[in-house]
Amino acid sequence: MAIASTQSIERARLAWRRSPLPGFLQWWGGELTALLPARLRGWVLRGPDVLWISAAGDDISVYRVRTGSTLTRIPAALPPEVRRAAFAQACAGIDPDDRRLLLVVPAAQVLQRRLMLPAAAAGDPRRVAGYELDRQTPFKADQVYFDARLSGDAAPAGNVAVDLFVVPKAELDPMLERVGASGVLPDAIDVQGAGGALAGIDLLPPGRRPRRSDRRRRLNWLLGAVCIVLVVLLLSQWLDNRRAALANMQAEVEAMRAQATLSEQLHAQLTGAIAASRFLIKRKADNPSALAVIDDLTTRLPMTASLDALTLDDSGGLDIKGEAAKAAALVDALGRSPLLAEPRLQGVIQPDPATGKERFEMVARVRQTGAPDAH
Numbered sequence: 001m002a003i004a005s006t007q008s009i010e011r012a013r014l015a016w017r018r019s020p021l022p023g024f025l026q027w028w029g030g031e032l033t034a035l036l037p038a039r040l041r042g043w044v045l046r047g048p049d050v051l052w053i054s055a056a057g058d059d060i061s062v063y064r065v066r067t068g069s070t071l072t073r074i075p076a077a078l079p080p081e082v083r084r085a086a087f088a089q090a091c092a093g094i095d096p097d098d099r100r101l102l103l104v105v106p107a108a109q110v111l112q113r114r115l116m117l118p119a120a121a122a123g124d125p126r127r128v129a130g131y132e133l134d135r136q137t138p139f140k141a142d143q144v145y146f147d148a149r150l151s152g153d154a155a156p157a158g159n160v161a162v163d164l165f166v167v168p169k170a171e172l173d174p175m176l177e178r179v180g181a182s183g184v185l186p187d188a189i190d191v192q193g194a195g196g197a198l199a200g201i202d203l204l205p206p207g208r209r210p211r212r213s214d215r216r217r218r219l220n221w222l223l224g225a226v227c228i229v230l231v232v233l234l235l236s237q238w239l240d241n242r243r244a245a246l247a248n249m250q251a252e253v254e255a256m257r258a259q260a261t262l263s264e265q266l267h268a269q270l271t272g273a274i275a276a277s278r279f280l281i282k283r284k285a286d287n288p289s290a291l292a293v294i295d296d297l298t299t300r301l302p303m304t305a306s307l308d309a310l311t312l313d314d315s316g317g318l319d320i321k322g323e324a325a326k327a328a329a330l331v332d333a334l335g336r337s338p339l340l341a342e343p344r345l346q347g348v349i350q351p352d353p354a355t356g357k358e359r360f361e362m363v364a365r366v367r368q369t370g371a372p373d374a375h
Contacts, residue, residue, distance in 0.1 A: 048100040051091070053184055055103070055175045060182055062090050074182055084183035103179060103186035105203070107193045111137060111166040114151065116159045125150055125162045137166050144168050145189065147201040165191055165201055172203070185210065288339050293318065293366060296339045304357070305330065316366040323352055327360035340364045 016022065033041055051071070052063040058076040060083070063069075072090035074083045091099060113136045121128035129148035133141050144166045151161035172189070179186065187210055189203040202209065290312055297310070297320070305324035312318050318340065324330055327349045334343035343364040350359045 049094050049098045050100045050102055051094075053101055053103045053179055053186060055179050060087075060179055060184070062087065064094075076178060080181045083181060087183045100188075101184055101186045102198075103175070103184075103189045104192045104198070105167060105172070105175070105189060107191055107199075109167060109171055110191050112191075113137070113164040113166070115148075115162045115164055116155060117162050119158055119160050121162065122150055122160045125160075129162055129164045132164070133166070136164060139166065139168060143170075145172050145203040145205065147203050149199070149201050163199075165199060165203065167203055288366060293339055296337050297334075300333045300337055301330065302333070306357075312366070316368070318364045318366055319346075320362045320364070321360070323355060323357040323359050325357055327358040327362075330360065330362060334362070334364060339367055341367045 050065040052065060054061045054063065060074040060076070062071040062074075064071050072086055074086050076083075078086070115129060115132060115136065117125065117128055117132075125148040126146075130141055130146065133139060133144065133146065137144070145168075146164065146166045148162050148164050151163050153161045155161040176186075186204070190201055191199040191203070193199065293312060294310070297307075301307075302324065304326075305322060307320060307322035309321040310319070327345065331343050331345060334340050337343075341364065343362060346361040346363045351357070352359050
């Protein structure tokens with residue numbers, strides 16, 4: 001499981017290096033840095049203060065990459081104490097935490113080979129190239145310092161081109177002893193070609209490479225973490241604001257919906273009231289008035305008839321109670337009325353011994369003068 005995870009990480013690293021994103025980010029960072037003031041831009045771009053240590057001859061020279069100047073030349077004939085003092089004096093103005101010592105080996109002292117390895121070797125070309133030392137060089141792995149890098153040249157399908165750099169320990173160990181006696185402990189060993197460019201490798205074995213705490217890198221990580229936290233807080237605050245605004249809008253919408261519902265209810269009630277009022281007005285206009293009905297009854301009833309009770313309800317029903325000499329004749333008398341319809345006797349006619357008349361109860365319906373309302 002661990003091997004598969006490591007291979008996946010290495011494949012991801014290889015895919016990242018081969019993608020155009022690193023170049024784009026480098027270009028983009030350069031464009032953004034160019035917008036900064038010159039002083040701030042110099043502080044951002046300064047990076048580590050690299051010193052090239054050359055010990056190919058008897059003397060040791062210290063070259064500062066940032067300024068492009070040679071700081072000092074230390075003759076090998078001087079005593080070790082004097083050489084260490086001279087090197088310390090040359091580096092007096094350089095922060096030890098920023099200083100990086102790079103021992104530069106001439107290309108003439110280095111054996112270089114071009115290897116074609118499987119694409120899986122791109123994740124760790126140094127480890128894979130170590131297995132090829134016996135076949136590609138006359139040395140064994142414990143007799144040399146070596147390193148490997150991916151080449152930018154084209155390779156057959158399924159392979160990668162790897163440059164192998166090998167220096168015998170018999171040649172490099174005396175150089176390390178000379179610079180060590182001068183107080184120089186190199187952070188890396190690189191190879192300088194004929195044009196002065198470095199190969200970008202480190203011949204020091206991983207176990208001998210010094211571990212330095214880069215305060216600037218730790219500060220950058222800290223600043224990056226602070227930026228991430230600030231972005232998260234900003235997004236969280238923005239989300240909270242959006243949620244609060246959404247809650248307010250929902251509350252406003254609910255209030256407006258309640259007002260709209262109430263308005264619809266009031267409108268429905270008003271519409272119903274108007275319709276009822278119009279119906280009553282029309283019904284009242286279609287039905288004759290009570291005075292007209294009483295006047296018609298007064299005209300139609302004979303003088304021998306007398307009424308005890310007269311009831312006219314809202315629906316136009318008419319109920320008459322009273323006495324008459326001939327109660328049955330009242331049906332014909334009221335049947336000729338233009339205001340009354342369907343007159344008929346209700347119940348049994350009873351004679352009144354005291355008056356000699358007949359007691360009756362008659363019902364009828366008041367005619368509507370207009371057409372009936374559709375509602």
